Amino acid sequence: MFKKILVANRGEIAVRVIKACREMGIRSVAVYSEADARSLHVRLADEAVLIGPPPAVASYLNMERIIDAARRTGAEAIHPGYGFLAENATFARLCEDEKIVWIGPTSAALALVGDKVRARQTMEKAGVPTIPGMNSISRSPEEFRATALALGYPVMVKASAGGGGKGMRIVRDESGLVPALESGMREAKSAFGDDSVYLEKFIEEPRHVEFQVLADNYGDTVHLFDRECSIQRRHQKILEETPSPALGPELRATMGETAVKAMKAAAYNNAGTVEFLLDGDRRFYFLEVNARLQVEHPVTELVAGVDLVRRQILIALGERLSLRQECLGQRGHAIECRIYAEDPKRNFLPSSGRVALLREPTGPGVRFDSGIFEGWDVPVDYDPILAKLIIWAEDREAACRRMAAALDDCVILGIHTTAGFLKDVVNHPDFRAGRTTTAFIEKNFSSWATGGEDEERRELALAAAAFDALRPSPGGAGASARGKQSEAATAWTTLGRWRAGGHEPRGV
């Protein structure tokens, strides 16, 4: 067993990995930027090393500093989490050269699947269906224009080093091509340090269905079934679930076998995900391999009953996979909601500030993977994910209901979050009916505003603020509102609607 693992990440995923280490009797080393000195992962790890100033390029993407931190602390392995260096083949190679175990695929497998264009070539050769598009990178606007014309609009601009929706743009006609290429390249450069982009045919209203795969270092490969990740905003997943309501047993088995075939073709090891698009005719296309632990890995853990982070560590140690495909199954239903520091009422602009109050939801089948705590200041330098709320229940309907209730129980004050928006998504009739495609949010939530039912909750909020001002909490923050005393006692003759009990506030 490893004695010490360095976690080259921050936020909820660093916390997840640190906790797994502790359970396995492994000491953990956190790395952090100056913006994260007070962050949760730093508090929880056994050791913590400052690796640089707030910008990610100078800290969480700074390979030298992270390798140096591993050497100094004597960590034998590095877990990269997701994002930052997780799919960086150069960094994986650096670890290999330094004899530090990389908890993830080999640098060769990473280089192959991390390059979306080479991955497409490999999959085509292996007989895995791919989306029509460019099989090489281009810098010439003419070539992009010609390809787009040949594929037929709409087309999709994608970053070759891509992931997480960064650098992706939909182009509906020729006039939009050059601006989309420019802004896609700019975003790709800023997110990945590589501005290579390519074109693919845009598939209208597909579902996004992916398969979790585990492979040991000796070629044994199994899949842990599907995750439906169609609920997306700006190509970013915001809610994931398993099993997918779109798959029957046969299609699920076929896609699972294809995912295993794809990973074997790439000589892939450790945990990874094969993403597919599923079109309206239930044809599926290889999209890409996510060569890392996914944000949405918990839903698979709950339904397949496998601890993916623990498995990653065991595989990296060189253990053989003890799981056999025919013994794996899915039990119940799981949904994950990503809670972001964004303001849904202002077009999801990032929100920063202090977490003034945090009450985490609890209860049977409720899991809250969080990187935040009360009193913490959300930094502006990184992805705005705060926490993930993951629900398990016996079936999909029960899971939806449990999720809606748990989102109500999730209290985060001080910053805007997407929790209220997600509750409306979970309660939407199309979502309940399983009619989920990647166009779901755009179609149903293009202008989201909380409904009129809020007036009753607003009145209760006002009453609470008035009570708080009238009877401040002893030892509270003081500075309470100055009320005006009025000697004219009112006649309490009018029965308000709350007293009458006719229209009671919903959901209170």
Added chain:
Amino acid sequence: MSLVEFEFLVDGALRKIGVEDRDGTFFFSEGEVLLEAAVRRISANELLFRFNCRTARVYLARDGDRTLVSVAGREFVVTEPSPATRRLLEGDGRTPEGSIPIKAPMPGRVIKLCVREGEDVRRNQSLVIVEAMKMENEIQSPVEGIVRKIHVSVGEFIDSERPLVEVEPTKLSSLGGAGHDD
């Protein structure tokens, strides 16, 4: 006990709420009675309301001069209005004379200016693109008008206090309380 009245700003609207403690039962009113409830403080941040045999838990926290309130999964920011805000909200709610300062709702880095000084802009037209948290965010014009002044340049790190651009409206249009809600 006598009635105590508070003026609060919530979701951009001015609300006057009265509260009276009658032997432990609190009467909340806004012209008419809103709520008659027994209220208990569970902790510094948690209140329990009981009315009509029902209970409602309300969480609150103070952040500077703001009271942050969570009711059944919905968050509200309650503030005391400044005299200037009160005047504005009690007025006709129309666009004040002159240019409107457009601020970024979050700190970030300016990566693109979409307009030039003197340019005509439509409502919801992109003015500036700001990168924050690795995402590009378009700052749009809330009104139809003319760009009078650009205060920032590409590459500059901006906070959410300083105006990015000033737009002078060509039509008198309601701003819907923009910039005053929290």
